[in-house]
Amino acid sequence: MTAPHGPAAETPEAAAPAPRVLIADDQDLVRTGFRLILTARGIDVVGVAADGVEAVSLARRLRPDVVLLDIRMPNMDGLEAARRILAESPDCRVIMLTTFDLDQYVYAALAAGASGFLLKDVTPEHLAAAVRLVGTGDALLAPSITRRLVERCAPAAAAAADTVATADTRRELAALTPREREVLTLMGHGRSNSELAHELTLSEATVKTHVARIFAKLSLRDRAQAVVLAYETGLVAPGSVTPARQAPPAGSGPRR
Numbered sequence: 001m002t003a004p005h006g007p008a009a010e011t012p013e014a015a016a017p018a019p020r021v022l023i024a025d026d027q028d029l030v031r032t033g034f035r036l037i038l039t040a041r042g043i044d045v046v047g048v049a050a051d052g053v054e055a056v057s058l059a060r061r062l063r064p065d066v067v068l069l070d071i072r073m074p075n076m077d078g079l080e081a082a083r084r085i086l087a088e089s090p091d092c093r094v095i096m097l098t099t100f101d102l103d104q105y106v107y108a109a110l111a112a113g114a115s116g117f118l119l120k121d122v123t124p125e126h127l128a129a130a131v132r133l134v135g136t137g138d139a140l141l142a143p144s145i146t147r148r149l150v151e152r153c154a155p156a157a158a159a160a161a162d163t164v165a166t167a168d169t170r171r172e173l174a175a176l177t178p179r180e181r182e183v184l185t186l187m188g189h190g191r192s193n194s195e196l197a198h199e200l201t202l203s204e205a206t207v208k209t210h211v212a213r214i215f216a217k218l219s220l221r222d223r224a225q226a227v228v229l230a231y232e233t234g235l236v237a238p239g240s241v242t243p244a245r246q247a248p249p250a251g252s253g254p255r256r
Helices: 028-040 052-062 078-088 104-112 124-135 142-161 167-174 178-188 193-200 204-218 223-232
Strands: 020-024 043-051 065-069 092-098 118-119
Touching: 020 028, 020 178, 028 065, 043 052, 043 142, 043 223, 052 065, 052 078, 052 092, 065 078, 065 104, 065 124, 078 104, 078 223, 092 124, 092 204, 104 118, 104 223, 124 142, 167 204, 178 204, 178 223
Parallel strands: 020 043, 020 065, 065 092, 092 118
Antiparallel strands: none
């Protein structure tokens, strides 16, 4: 299987400092290989862990910018490790590692705050680009990939846990302006910033401002969490489709 392609395939600006990375995997070959790949590309690997317990301990002590976490590890799995690491270090970014495309646990990891996932057969170039991308605060998954993942997993997860939006979440959603709710809904449908700008007849700068305000009001780390929240709160229903709006007439520029 190939790794998802999307924003992670792009090279971030050279001016962005390389993130400090912690790698956690129970396979020594994976830890060693990933460490060599990242180090060769100028990314500082500050530590490696063989299980979730060690990963949490090292993350607490080393304060990495990005943690690569295997989903299946002894003593403590990657999902629980992600929850604990992000609870203690909200500014940290977590990438889940898996051998299965769209693993069922990846959805739970995104809901817990992970910024995306990679397959273990990822290419060296894609691995380095992904680490640098989430180190800038962006989400690893392309919006459309995130949407497909959530549509596949959200109904089963919600049914199993009998989840509904909490009172706190409803109050937070109520704090959004009508335009911000519209932006969040379209994000849930997988729209990128450029698509949002086109459909809402706004500049991309204005869209980015709306997105940043949504993240701040709802305490979201990145776009992946925004998509998950849009489904879990009922703003977007699995399988629903919002048709793209027609292109604006020639000569009409974006309005603010």
